[in-house]
Amino acid sequence: xxxxxxxxxxxxxxxxxxxxxxxxxxxxxxxxxxxxxxxxxxxxxxxxxxxxxxxxxxxxxxxxxxxxxxxxxxxxxxxxxxxxxxxxxxxxxxxxxxxxxxxxxxxxxxxxxxxxxxxxxxxxxxxxxxxxxxxxxxxxxxxxxxxxxxxxxxxxxxxxxxxxxxxxxxxxxxxxxxxxxxxxxxxxxxxxxxxxxxxxxxxxxxxxxxxxxxxxxxxxxxxxxxxxxxxxxxxxxxxxxxxxxxxxxxxxxxxxxxxxxxxxxxxxxxxxxxxxxxxxxxxxxxxxxxxxxxxxxxxxxxxxxxxxxxxxxxxxxxxxxxxxxxxxxxxxxxxxxxxxxxxxxxxxxxxxxxxxxxxxxxxxxxxxxxxxxxxxxxxxxxxxxxxxxxxxxxxxxxxxxxxxxxxxxxxxxxxxxxxxxxxxxxxxxxx
Amino acid sequence: xxxxxxxxxxxxxxxxxxxxxxxxxxxxxxxxxxxxxxxxxxxxxxxxxxxxxxxxxxxxxxxxxxxxxxxxxxxxxxxxxxxxxxxxxxxxxxxxxxxxxxxxxxxxxxxxxxxxxxxxxxxxxxxxxxxxxxxxxxxxxxxxxxxxxxxxxxxxxxxxxxxxxxxxxxxxxxxxxxxxxxxxxxxxxxxxxxxxxxxxxxxxxxxxxxxxxxxxxxxxxxxxxxxxxxxxxxxxxxxxxxxxxxxxxxxxxxxxxxxxxxxxxxxxxxxxxxxxxxxxxxxxxxxxxxxxxxxxxxxxxxxxxxxxxxxxxxxxxxxxxxxxxxxxxxxxxxxxxxxxxxxxxxxxxxxxxxxxxxxxxxxxxxxxxxxxxxxxxxxxxxxxxxxxxxxxxxxxxxxxxxxxxxxxxxxxxxxxxxxxxxxxxxxxxxx
Numbered sequence: 033x034x035x036x037x038x039x040x041x042x043x044x045x046x047x048x049x050x051x052x053x054x055x056x057x058x059x060x061x062x063x064x065x066x067x068x069x070x071x072x073x074x075x076x077x078x079x080x081x082x083x084x085x086x087x088x089x090x091x092x093x094x095x096x097x098x099x100x101x102x103x104x105x106x107x108x109x110x111x112x113x114x115x116x117x118x119x120x121x122x123x124x125x126x127x128x129x130x131x132x133x134x135x136x137x138x139x140x141x142x143x144x145x146x147x148x149x150x151x152x153x154x155x156x157x158x159x160x161x162x163x164x165x166x167x168x169x170x171x172x173x174x175x176x177x178x179x180x181x182x183x184x185x186x187x188x189x190x191x192x193x194x195x196x197x198x199x200x201x202x203x204x205x206x207x208x209x210x211x212x213x214x215x216x217x218x219x220x221x222x223x224x225x226x227x228x229x230x231x232x233x234x235x236x237x238x239x240x241x242x243x244x245x246x247x248x249x250x251x252x253x254x255x256x257x258x259x260x261x262x263x264x265x266x267x268x269x270x271x272x273x274x275x276x277x278x279x280x281x282x283x284x285x286x287x288x289x290x291x292x293x294x295x296x297x298x299x300x301x302x303x304x305x306x307x308x309x310x311x312x313x314x315x316x317x318x319x320x321x322x323x324x325x326x327x328x329x330x331x332x333x334x335x336x337x338x339x340x341x342x343x344x345x346x347x348x349x350x351x352x353x354x355x356x357x358x359x360x361x362x363x364x365x366x367x368x369x370x371x372x373x374x375x376x377x378x379x380x381x382x383x384x385x386x387x388x389x390x391x392x393x394x395x396x397x398x399x400x401x402x403x404x405x406x407x408x409x410x411x412x413x414x415x416x417x418x419x420x421x422x423x424x425x426x427x428x429x430x431x432x433x434x435x436x437x438x439x440x441x442x443x444x445x446x447x448x449x450x451x452x453x454x455x456x457x458x459x460x461x462x463x
Numbered sequence: 464x465x466x467x468x469x470x471x472x473x474x475x476x477x478x479x480x481x482x483x484x485x486x487x488x489x490x491x492x493x494x495x496x497x498x499x500x501x502x503x504x505x506x507x508x509x510x511x512x513x514x515x516x517x518x519x520x521x522x523x524x525x526x527x528x529x530x531x532x533x534x535x536x537x538x539x540x541x542x543x544x545x546x547x548x549x550x551x552x553x554x555x556x557x558x559x560x561x562x563x564x565x566x567x568x569x570x571x572x573x574x575x576x577x578x579x580x581x582x583x584x585x586x587x588x589x590x591x592x593x594x595x596x597x598x599x600x601x602x603x604x605x606x607x608x609x610x611x612x613x614x615x616x617x618x619x620x621x622x623x624x625x626x627x628x629x630x631x632x633x634x635x636x637x638x639x640x641x642x643x644x645x646x647x648x649x650x651x652x653x654x655x656x657x658x659x660x661x662x663x664x665x666x667x668x669x670x671x672x673x674x675x676x677x678x679x680x681x682x683x684x685x686x687x688x689x690x691x692x693x694x695x696x697x698x699x700x701x702x703x704x705x706x707x708x709x710x711x712x713x714x715x716x717x718x719x720x721x722x723x724x725x726x727x728x729x730x731x732x733x734x735x736x737x738x739x740x741x742x743x744x745x746x747x748x749x750x751x752x753x754x755x756x757x758x759x760x761x762x763x764x765x766x767x768x769x770x771x772x773x774x775x776x777x778x779x780x781x782x783x784x785x786x787x788x789x790x791x792x793x794x795x796x797x798x799x800x801x802x803x804x805x806x807x808x809x810x811x812x813x814x815x816x817x818x819x820x821x822x823x824x825x826x827x828x829x830x831x832x833x834x835x836x837x838x839x840x841x842x843x844x845x846x847x848x849x850x851x852x853x854x855x856x857x858x859x860x861x862x863x864x865x866x867x868x869x870x871x872x873x874x875x876x877x878x879x880x881x882x883x884x885x886x887x888x889x890x891x892x893x894x
Binding site: 054055057058061062064065163169170171173174175178179180181182183184249291307309312314324325326327328329330331332333334335340341343344345347348350351352356359360369 | 603614755765774790
């Protein structure tokens, strides 16, 4: 039998347990699909005592010294599942410098210093793969870099956080208020006790930064992403959406007009046609949509989190590396190239958006014309305008720079004929 | 600059023109993503005179002798775009024996003799890639073999023919009869003048045979697939589906209970919950859904045909090979392994199905009990039963072997209380 390709894991938490579990269950199948078998040699975690959902497999060392995985002479591939920036960054750097291939599920790490790490990998002739960092089990990184590699991308969008999508779906389906839907999500284990990272859009922003970097070959980081979360979404936003054939989703977008245009990267609640691609993704499911100049629009949906789906992604990366190692290749995928510091971005205030605005009016007969004047003053066109019997004015803007729309909204708030601060949500009508 | 990796194309028709067009437009980008540039050296077609949508690029030889592509000393990768079995099979065999990597979009070829060809490739130390053969631009083969490679698959399903999905969607949305929707599809270029290959499900059957082979590692061919097309679908089937929150799609299925069970492979019109994954795929769009024991359910949607999406898939295969060649690797992907002649299949009559049956009754008061007796005689349970004011009896069976349901339908047809032959469609309720 061919000599095994040996891997180690740093971080034996929930995801680590998932990887061990799937590798134990599917090991024979996985090895049958590879020219040389995979062998889990060693796992490291500072906590050696807490009982995990799965036991340490027989013959596998379990130690508290990460370096013996990161630099072990008998290790070909390191799986980093520590998460966060410290000490994960140092761990990954140590492994890459020791010329180990690294597989990581760490979105924060890549969204903060991915370009440096990918370059460090290239300098050392090894690979740093990260399928599990975006979209959980959805093979979106592979799709971007391999199956769709011949495309010039114009857009990558996604519903990348199951907690947010669960909450928004529940609000749409049951009419629940945000707080109640969040409490429900916590009870079901779909939201953390402190849900800030998810509901404020930070998790989603990390993921779109990674996708944007790879799709556009630019060094786009978390700090480059304009982020708005879902905690301000109100039950009547969803009621209004539903009545009008729309869905409200936390959409991450990275797009540019063409290869010479700056890239816009943002995360915010977005109205989409119900039944459109992203608009029909409900519940904890994640989705990633690519638009390429050859393929058109391709969308992938699936479980965006959880130990088993994440393990599916981690182990598929390990298998890719094993195949390359067995083939004797360099394992250096140039399709993943993000030059440090190189980017061309469009600030969010210059991004052109369409807003759907709802404002409750006082009885003042001059109200409609005052509202119209506010838009005219900022040169924002209004495409549709209607008033309900309850004096709620609903309008849809023409596409206009975000800063001008915000200026209109400020004007509206100040108008005496507006009974309460207007609600405004961005609308994407393309299919 | 690194020496180029050279490829040739056999077959300069619609798809060939698409490949040339995309390679011309995206060439600089494609080469920037590869360690060594790609060079199109030579194209062969028997017809050298017909004007194509794109010209032969400067510096590219255009000849009528296929062998100078298939065996050319200056060719590393051959793209086969001839289609059909003859002479495509011989072309691919010649190229593989000459130790050229081959990329093909030829579903018929792979569904008839894929196992032999993949094995011939392995014997010669080269690869035979086929992303474009299934799902057009959707990177589903790559997902199956790479991004989801760590999974034991239990099911692969798909909506794999845009013509059928366009027709069924149009019938659902407009209430049109099959013939009118087909005429419309022809007018719009979504159906061929002779649409048999598409509407009778043969195209879909070819594609599911390929997916099934790769997902289950078995030699599953076109002849192993139970096929029913859409030409018998009636407007009132779609009206009934719509009224009941269902969508009717031509669904290809390959599934098994576990790794020891036989595989069922079939193509037939299927009722699905509207808003479920496959149930919400409308128009000419294709979809492929994988269920793996680690990842759960992952679905990919996108354009299933057309020169540019197909070129996206073909060129991404070429890029994968170029990367491997540049790395110095064997380029031999063991994750693609289909042993000739090895299969374990379940015949369609033993497949367990759920049927939704509608039957128009005469006024006979004994009708409902006679119908019930027909089901009881074949030991097929009935889960739901309702009768409309128009004497239309609608019922849903329990899951039962297909042959027993067919026996029930025969009995029903013979009953004097049944006014016309009952309509029956298979129903899949899993999400």
